[in-house]
Amino acid sequence: MSIEYSVRVATVDDLPAITEIQNHYILHTHITFDVRPHNPDDRLQWFREHSGGGRYQMQVACGAAGNILGYACTGRFRTKEAYDPTVEVSIACHPDCVARGVGSSLYTALFRALENQDIHRIVAGVAQPNPASNRLHERFGFRPIGLLTQVGRKFGNYYDVLWMERPFGGN
Numbered sequence: 001m002s003i004e005y006s007v008r009v010a011t012v013d014d015l016p017a018i019t020e021i022q023n024h025y026i027l028h029t030h031i032t033f034d035v036r037p038h039n040p041d042d043r044l045q046w047f048r049e050h051s052g053g054g055r056y057q058m059q060v061a062c063g064a065a066g067n068i069l070g071y072a073c074t075g076r077f078r079t080k081e082a083y084d085p086t087v088e089v090s091i092a093c094h095p096d097c098v099a100r101g102v103g104s105s106l107y108t109a110l111f112r113a114l115e116n117q118d119i120h121r122i123v124a125g126v127a128q129p130n131p132a133s134n135r136l137h138e139r140f141g142f143r144p145i146g147l148l149t150q151v152g153r154k155f156g157n158y159y160d161v162l163w164m165e166r167p168f169g170g171n
Contacts, residue, residue, distance in 0.1 A: 003100055005069050007109040010058035015040045015047050017068035018060070021092050030159050031127045032092075033152040050075040055087050055117040059110045061102045069097045072106035074114065077123055085120035091136070099132060107140050111168075119168045127152060128160040141166040 010018070023037040050073040051058040058073035070093030077086040089110070093102045111122075124142060126133045142164035150158035 003069070003097065003102075004064045005061045005102065005105070007059050007061050007105050009113075010047075010051055010060045010071060010073075012044070012047060014060050014068050014071070015043055018047075018071050019043050021068070021070065021094050024095055025092060030152070030154045030157070031130055031133070033127065033154060033159075035154060050090075055084075055114065055119050057110060057113050059106050059113065061093070061097070061106055069094050070102045070106055072103070072110045074110065074119075074122070085118055087114075087119055087122055089122050089124050091133075103136050104139070107136070111140070114168070117169070121165050122168050123163060123165045126162045126164060128162050130162075134162065134164075137164050137166075 019038050019040045022032065022034070022043075025032045026034045026037050047058070050056055056073075056075050058071055060071045061069040063069050070091070072089065072091040074087040074089050077083050077088045089107075091103055091106060093100075093106075122142075124137055126137065128147070143166065144162055145165050146163045148161045148163065151161055152159045
């Protein structure tokens with residue numbers, strides 16, 4: 001069943017819905033290594049770090065009723081200045097919207113918005129197993145570059161993280 005939605009730049013007013021999506025994955029899955037739910041007020045600094053314009057941007061998918069169906073963002077990869085042309089990407093969809101094209105639309109819009117930025121590489125760390133996220137990233141040109149084994153513990157289990165990267169821009 002298809003759903004109607006549009007993709008736009010995230011605003012701080014979207015933060016409660018974004019936080020709700022994040023909290024679902026925190027509480028019910030291993031795909032984020034956060035272990036405690038967030039509240040929107042505590043996420044303001046995170047939001048600012050991932051939506052300041054330039055190479056750090058955030059897009060949201062909005063349903064016909066204005067509800068947030070998912071988000072995708074880029075943020076700082078590492079704090080040392082030489083890493084600035086590399087950004088890390090993150091994406092999450094409302095659980096009812098997984099495998100319905102929302103993630104692809106979010107990445108399409110985000111990468112288009114970043115086209116004129118000084119970005120040389122985009123990286124993603126994907127907690128494993130997560131075949132849907134692996135496939136999404138591969139469709140957007142990411143390739144696996146390494147596996148960190150058992151680096152995260154959640155729900156009493158250890159999980160691996162697959163690192164993926166893609167070239168970006170002509171720099």
